[in-house]
Amino acid sequence: MAQAGMIHTVRGLVDPAVLGRTLAHEHVICDFYRVTGNLNHLLNDEDLAVAELDVLGGVGATGLVEVTTPDFGRDPAKLRRVAERTGLHIVMGTGWYRQPYYPESIDRTPTEALARQMIAELTQGVDGTETCAGIIGEIGAHGSSLTAQEERVLRAAARAQRATGATLTTPASMYPVGVEQLAILREEGVDPSRVIIGHCDTYLDREYHLAVLRAGAYVQFDTVGRVHMNPDERRADALVALLRAGWTERLLLSSDRCHRSDLKAFGGAGYDVVFTRFFDMLNARGISPAELDIMTIENPRRVLAW
Ligand SMILES: [Zn+2]
Numbered sequence: 001m002a003q004a005g006m007i008h009t010v011r012g013l014v015d016p017a018v019l020g021r022t023l024a025h026e027h028v029i030c031d032f033y034r035v036t037g038n039l040n041h042l043l044n045d046e047d048l049a050v051a052e053l054d055v056l057g058g059v060g061a062t063g064l065v066e067v068t069t070p071d072f073g074r075d076p077a078k079l080r081r082v083a084e085r086t087g088l089h090i091v092m093g094t095g096w097y098r099q100p101y102y103p104e105s106i107d108r109t110p111t112e113a114l115a116r117q118m119i120a121e122l123t124q125g126v127d128g129t130e131t132c133a134g135i136i137g138e139i140g141a142h143g144s145s146l147t148a149q150e151e152r153v154l155r156a157a158a159r160a161q162r163a164t165g166a167t168l169t170t171p172a173s174m175y176p177v178g179v180e181q182l183a184i185l186r187e188e189g190v191d192p193s194r195v196i197i198g199h200c201d202t203y204l205d206r207e208y209h210l211a212v213l214r215a216g217a218y219v220q221f222d223t224v225g226r227v228h229m230n231p232d233e234r235r236a237d238a239l240v241a242l243l244r245a246g247w248t249e250r251l252l253l254s255s256d257r258c259h260r261s262d263l264k265a266f267g268g269a270g271y272d273v274v275f276t277r278f279f280d281m282l283n284a285r286g287i288s289p290a291e292l293d294i295m296t297i298e299n300p301r302r303v304l305a306w
């Protein structure tokens with residue numbers, strides 16, 4: 001079922017050329033609530049998801065990467081139905097999210113077996129169906145460095161990456177922990193050009209971003225619209241600095257919608273915030289439509305194809 005050069009979506013294999021604007025790190029169905037106890041952190045309403053995603057058609061977006069892992073409330077059947085009802089190309093994640101979310105079984109499962117579980121989800125299907133995951137992640141870190149379990153999950157993910165050719169996507173949130181993630185992945189022999197370091201815009205430090213880029217990985221600004229972490233004006237300034245330094249082909253954008261308050265139904269900015277408010281900020285800073293297309297069309301096509 002797996003095929004090199006193709007993008008693996010919940011509705012099957014897709015030629016990269018058919019992808020329009022694509023969000024590289026989103027959630028449609030997810031559950032932080034079971035760990036945080038905050039009901040704002042639960043997205044489990046399929047009809048609501050379909051209604052919220054409707055805005056994407058109007059801005060030329062044809063798909064998104066849904067990086068919810070099973071320990072974070074992934075629901076492949078719902079995702080597949082949402083993809084069918086909206087016509088979007090949805091790439092589904094596999095793996096384990098970060099320490100507080102891990103099932104107890106992680107500690108009793110050898111690294112190789114963790115890798116095998118991911119490989120099976122990427123190549124054979126999930127939950128007894130033929131729906132396959134199309135990306136590894138989001139594989140994260142909870143704090144400023146990886147816990148022992150997080151390191152082991154990341155090493156397993158690296159082995160799944162090498163076995164399949166699928167992209168590996170991380171969140172490195174609020175700390176420059178992406179450098180540590182990359183070092184481990186390189187130790188495991190992963191080609192950095194198959195790695196996305198996510199949440200880079202939660203830690204706006206130019207030297208950090210350049211360290212990730214120089215190592216050959218993608219820098220992802222994927223919390224656009226999450227103004228309690230950083231104002232979008234600061235995000236735009238940091239992104240423009242990287243564009244001006246010539247890194248356009250290694251940058252990805254998204255908005256990590258995962259709270260009810262992120263959705264338009266609850267007064268949030270919704271799934272189109274990258275293409276509306278944030279694009280306006282980039283336009284005002286002199287970024288060209290061609291550069292926006294590279295970050296949101298060409299780069300996703302390249303990085304998502306196995
Ligand atoms: Zn996320």
